[in-house]
Amino acid sequence: MEQQEKTLRASSDGIEKIKAAMKKEGYTQNSAKTPIYKVTKQELERYIIEKNIINSNTTQLDNQKLAVLLDQHLHIFSGYSNISKSSRDIVRTYIEQVKAPIQLDNFLRDLEDKQVTAFQLTDANWRTFCTGKDARKSKQKGQEKLLPESVFNAFCEILGLNPDEIAYKPDNTIELEDKLKLFNHERQINLLIEKVQDGKNTFLISNDCLYSRSWMLHRLEKAIESCFLQTKTKINKYSIITLNSSSENIHTQLSTSITNFKSIFHKNDIYNKLKQQHIILVINIDHYCYDIENINKIYDFHQTMYQAKSPDNDGHLLMFLLATDKNLQNQLQNQSYIHENIIELPNADYRPYHLINLLNMEELMANEIINKCQNNAQELLVELYKYLNIDRNLTTLKIWSNYPWN
Numbered sequence: 001m002e003q004q005e006k007t008l009r010a011s012s013d014g015i016e017k018i019k020a021a022m023k024k025e026g027y028t029q030n031s032a033k034t035p036i037y038k039v040t041k042q043e044l045e046r047y048i049i050e051k052n053i054i055n056s057n058t059t060q061l062d063n064q065k066l067a068v069l070l071d072q073h074l075h076i077f078s079g080y081s082n083i084s085k086s087s088r089d090i091v092r093t094y095i096e097q098v099k100a101p102i103q104l105d106n107f108l109r110d111l112e113d114k115q116v117t118a119f120q121l122t123d124a125n126w127r128t129f130c131t132g133k134d135a136r137k138s139k140q141k142g143q144e145k146l147l148p149e150s151v152f153n154a155f156c157e158i159l160g161l162n163p164d165e166i167a168y169k170p171d172n173t174i175e176l177e178d179k180l181k182l183f184n185h186e187r188q189i190n191l192l193i194e195k196v197q198d199g200k201n202t203f204l205i206s207n208d209c210l211y212s213r214s215w216m217l218h219r220l221e222k223a224i225e226s227c228f229l230q231t232k233t234k235i236n237k238y239s240i241i242t243l244n245s246s247s248e249n250i251h252t253q254l255s256t257s258i259t260n261f262k263s264i265f266h267k268n269d270i271y272n273k274l275k276q277q278h279i280i281l282v283i284n285i286d287h288y289c290y291d292i293e294n295i296n297k298i299y300d301f302h303q304t305m306y307q308a309k310s311p312d313n314d315g316h317l318l319m320f321l322l323a324t325d326k327n328l329q330n331q332l333q334n335q336s337y338i339h340e341n342i343i344e345l346p347n348a349d350y351r352p353y354h355l356i357n358l359l360n361m362e363e364l365m366a367n368e369i370i371n372k373c374q375n376n377a378q379e380l381l382v383e384l385y386k387y388l389n390i391d392r393n394l395t396t397l398k399i400w401s402n403y404p405w406n
Contacts, residue, residue, distance in 0.1 A: 006149040007149065008147060009128075009144060009145065009168050010168060011167065014166035014168065015130070017161060018166065025159060029126070029127045029130050037117070039158045040112070040117050042158060043154050044076075044119075045104065047073075051073065054104060059103055060102065060104065061100065061102050061107055062100050063100045066100055069095065070091075070095045074091065075088075077117070078117045078118060087115075087117050087118065119151065119154070120148060121154060125155075128145050129147060149163075176384065179359070180215070180218070181218045183354060183358050184349075185215075185216055185219040185223075187349075188216060188348070189220065191343065191346070192220060199307075201341050202298075202302050202319045202321060203343050204321045205323070205344075206323045206328050206344060207324065209376065210324075211378040211400045215377055217404065218400075220345075221238065221280065224238045235278060235314055238277050238278040238279070239268075240280040241268055241279065243260070254298075258298070265281075271310065271313065274309055274310075274313035274316075276315065279315060280318050280319075281302070282319075282320050283319070283321055283322070285298065285321045286322075289331075292336050295336065296337070302317075321342070329342070329344045349375065350375055352367045369383045377400075378401075
């Protein structure tokens, strides 16, 4: 067993599982009742086999094999001198005096009886494993401390615990969210690039899955932020402004709503902001979808605001209409004079290669997740959080279900 670069510590739940396993096995943090000599025996046997000091055809250590262990592998034993001799000195003396050949089991049992330690399997590291805190007599005592993965795994094995269930995993929620905001949606971005230059267009995101809608909006924002909307000043900043609540009151008249829209528009000094950034206006139009004429009036509001902006202001004034009605575009085509200027962005299509590229996921796992989710954004997000062992409570997932109102 060799020390690995990766280091670990137990999570809070992991520490409780360790305590329960220790109680079951009769171990404590006290030096007289730790399993370090038994763990050393366990890991030394693994090491001797892995390094081919003996092979599968024999269970004996002859003089030649003992010499190899003495000359090439003595460094694995602890050089710390407890009372009179270190484990390294004890093993050296033992090998020089033992009568060969000797059975591997007898060799390992003798070293356990002599309380030999190796591979950093010390009392201090055992206490660190049990508590997640530095147990050494130093200025760092009591502070969080990580152990080499090999040491951590060895202690888990002696207690019959799965290291994956014991180890603390950093909260990589933010990292995942950042990656997901750059995930997929190439078709939607390309369509936005194509149509945004014409200020006559308003964009529709229509999907009965709130997660799909929010996810697409996140992705389009990141595309704007990365300067896909090229202007002569190369603006890559943006602000997103919601003109109504996520659930508009069903009794609110559209005329009142548009008055509110204008108030919010001017209150945010949007025309001045367009000198240095793009502005994304978002309206939830679910309530207004019952009357297509309402959609016409909302579009007219956008055009009025757009045409009033100074030509010297290079920022784009975009409007996104969010709806759960999948058939809204069909209704617009049949009943509205503006249907050509309401650009519906197609729903996202999730494929295994998206996951492979996003998370370096194995192809088999990517296929399994995509097949399980059946192109359902909510199911896909839940599976990705599960795959990365990230908490999937309502707060964690809220940015994908009610954005930009959350």
